[in-house]
Amino acid sequence: MIRVAAVGDVHLGADARGRLRPALEHLPDRADVLVLAGDLTRHGTAEEAAIVAREFGDLGLPVLAVLGNHDHHADAVAEVTRVLRDEGGIRVLEGDGVVLPVNGLRLGVAGVKGFGGGFEGRCASAFGEPEMKAFVGHTLDIADTLRAALAALDCDVRIALTHYAPVPDTLHGEPPEIYPFLGAYQLGEAVDATGTDLALHGHAHLGCEHGVTPGGVRVRNVAQPVIRAAYTVYQLGPDGPPHGDGERQETGAGLTGGGGPRGGEERP
Secondary structure, three states: OEEEEEEEOOOEOHHHOOOOHHHHOOHHHOOOEEEEEOOOEOOOOHHHHHHHHHHHOOOOOOEEEEOOHHHHOOOOHHHHHHHHHHHHOOEEOOOEEEEEEEOOEEEEEEEEOOOOOEEOOEEOOOOOOHHHHHHHHHHHHHHHHHHHHHHOOOOOEEEEEEOOEOOOHHHEOEOHHHHHHOEEHHHHHHHHOOOOOEEEEOOOOOOOOEEEOOOOOEEEEOEHHHHOOOEEEEEEEOOEEEEEEEEEEOOOOOOOOOOOOOOOOOOO
């Protein structure tokens, strides 16, 4: 089996230094890889990325990540990515993937940030104003990139890592009016088209953990306000669906890490 630890939406800022690290020190005893589902920082600055690198770097196991909308806010994506890589050894995925040898198996993880647009029956369409066409076009481009990255993985177990949700199931608890800003069905189509075993995402702070794509792939919302822990661990093998849901490592005080934003223009 492969043990995958996951968390997203930690929203680390200057006041979060050292808050998560104690709960991560024994992570290699519980998991084989850690994946981070975006919104690692509050405002997407290099300074905040350095805090993320110190919290999640040098843990003794591979750490993979995608960025979220908060990580894009300061228009410093290249610098944030560099800091995470150089100071924390964290591999940021955006339209690419990696295959890791784990317990005699090949684990493949492909990732993109994703984008909004909504879900079948209540979704945006590329019609009308150029701004709307650009919005939907961006979603389609990202979904196509995810599909290609997943399909390119030569592996035994395949994981899709995004920030935005690929299905509406894991959004239950969020106001329905904002579903189009929380994910897009095209991401789910990319997952279903590529033999993916598990899809992990964040972004929906008020959503729920468990979902499934139309094609039957398990989806898990690992936003920290949802799992209410430093991380959760999923066990996967080549012959069956993930199991072991619910294994948590709590942080103690301050379960939301950086005190992820609530309300206002920064949410979700």
